Amino acid sequence: MLADDKIESLGATGTFDAGDFDEDRFAALLVDVKSRRDEFYHQRHVSKDVIETLQSLGLYRAFVPEQFGGSGMHGSDFLRLIERISEIDGSTGWVASFAFATKYLSSLPAATLATVYADNPDVVFAGAIYPPQPAQKVDGGYRVSGRWTFGSGCLGASLLGVGISVDGANSGLPMMAVMPAGQVTIVEIWDTIGMTGTGSHDFVLEDVFVPEDWVLARGAEPTISTPAYRYPTLAMSAQVLAICGLGVARAALDHVISIADKSKSITGAPTLGDRPNVQLHLGESEAKWQAARIWFYDLTDKAWDVAVAGREPSRQETMQLRLAASHAARVGAEVTRACFEMTGTMGIFNSNPLSRHMTDAMVTAQHAFLTEGTFINAGKVLIGHPPITGYA
Numbered sequence: 001m002l003a004d005d006k007i008e009s010l011g012a013t014g015t016f017d018a019g020d021f022d023e024d025r026f027a028a029l030l031v032d033v034k035s036r037r038d039e040f041y042h043q044r045h046v047s048k049d050v051i052e053t054l055q056s057l058g059l060y061r062a063f064v065p066e067q068f069g070g071s072g073m074h075g076s077d078f079l080r081l082i083e084r085i086s087e088i089d090g091s092t093g094w095v096a097s098f099a100f101a102t103k104y105l106s107s108l109p110a111a112t113l114a115t116v117y118a119d120n121p122d123v124v125f126a127g128a129i130y131p132p133q134p135a136q137k138v139d140g141g142y143r144v145s146g147r148w149t150f151g152s153g154c155l156g157a158s159l160l161g162v163g164i165s166v167d168g169a170n171s172g173l174p175m176m177a178v179m180p181a182g183q184v185t186i187v188e189i190w191d192t193i194g195m196t197g198t199g200s201h202d203f204v205l206e207d208v209f210v211p212e213d214w215v216l217a218r219g220a221e222p223t224i225s226t227p228a229y230r231y232p233t234l235a236m237s238a239q240v241l242a243i244c245g246l247g248v249a250r251a252a253l254d255h256v257i258s259i260a261d262k263s264k265s266i267t268g269a270p271t272l273g274d275r276p277n278v279q280l281h282l283g284e285s286e287a288k289w290q291a292a293r294i295w296f297y298d299l300t301d302k303a304w305d306v307a308v309a310g311r312e313p314s315r316q317e318t319m320q321l322r323l324a325a326s327h328a329a330r331v332g333a334e335v336t337r338a339c340f341e342m343t344g345t346m347g348i349f350n351s352n353p354l355s356r357h358m359t360d361a362m363v364t365a366q367h368a369f370l371t372e373g374t375f376i377n378a379g380k381v382l383i384g385h386p387p388i389t390g391y392a
Contacts, residue, residue, distance in 0.1 A: 020071065022057060029053050030088050037089045044190050045199025046095045051124060051156035054096055061121040063103040063228040068113065069121030075231055075304045076297055079243045086247025090360030091197030093247055095153040097240035101125045104161065104176065106222035106229040109213045113224065116159065126154040128203040129163035129174055137166060141211040144177050152200040160184045162203055172389035173217040177210040194359030219390050230307040234390050235321035238369040239300065242325040245332030245364035246293055252339035252357040253285060278342045285335045292331040296324045318392035319381040322374055329370040336361035
């Protein structure tokens with residue numbers, strides 16, 4: 001796997017070869033992203049050239065079946081890349097995390113998948129699932145109209161999906177209609193306190209025909225069996241977002257550490273590094289961050305091994321993945337807020353990186369896949385009660 005400080009071969013976990021990943025170009029991209037964070041923030045989306053660079057690095061083929069040109073990248077390797085991007089800029093990490101979103105397409109017919117990847121495997125897909133809008137069944141497909149929210153990364157995508165409801169469908173799983181981006185009107189309304197550069201705008205469709213074989217149930221059985229497709233879709237959906245929060249928290253911790261012995265107070269108080277309360281909370285925060293991260297990746301590695309072995313993780317195993325993801329997001333927010341509080345008034349200025357780190361981490365923990373309800377469902381599974389459909 002891609003270790004924290006070097007690249008290692010994946011061996012039996014997939015076809016991905018460490019030699020296929022250009023670490024130097026990736027490092028150069030991180031430098032570029034760091035210099036352009038304000039650009040993404042003010043325009044409210046990550047610029048298209050950054051998405052294209054991520055495509056050329058192979059990030060968008062990580063979960064594509066190998067028969068269509070996918071890389072066979074290990075799930076933990078993908079997550080570590082997202083974590084590193086998020087340390088530099090939370091919004092860019094969030095948008096890059098949706099490189100995994102082609103996994104949502106796994107229940108499309110194999111022939112449709114072949115069409116999706118006919119030209120190349122580096123397809124950028126974005127979805128806006130909620131609120132599901134009624135779709136009219138017609139000969140050969142569906143007529144779809146409505147408006148949807150939270151289309152993260154949509155301005156850089158070539159393929160878009162929207163949530164639909166269909167009379168008579170009883171799988172309990174959310175249904176999605178998939179179409180070329182040109183058929184969707186994007187309404188640029190994204191205006192938030194955090195993750196501002198994600199461009200999570202609204203989608204609008206007016207009586208668009210979607211063929212039946214381009215409609216899927218999100219989280220349903222995959223039509224092609226690969227480790228990436230066998231890995232639980234909704235668990236990975238939560239994980240790719242949670243790791244953004246941990247990446248942002250790491251940046252906040254490193255910022256405090258870097259200024260601890262250099263900070264000056266207008267009141268003449270000791271530097272941050274000489275204050276016992278800062279020393280205490282910094283130590284506690286580092287311990288929380290390390291523990292949450294280790295558990296997160298340990299469970300990911302174990303679940304990936306299960307998928308490689310040819311089976312899907314059990315309800316209990318999936319619950320653990322969801323629980324570790326929600327815990328990671330919560331810890332990321334707690335640690336980042338603690339870093340903000342340690343620095344006193346220094347953190348309140350927009351020029352201070354902690355102000356954006358804090359709001360990015362807080363927004364991550366607010367996502368529906370990571371909030372308190374996910375802990376409730378974990379508790380249900382732990383005592384043998386069924387969770388909501390699609391959780392585990």
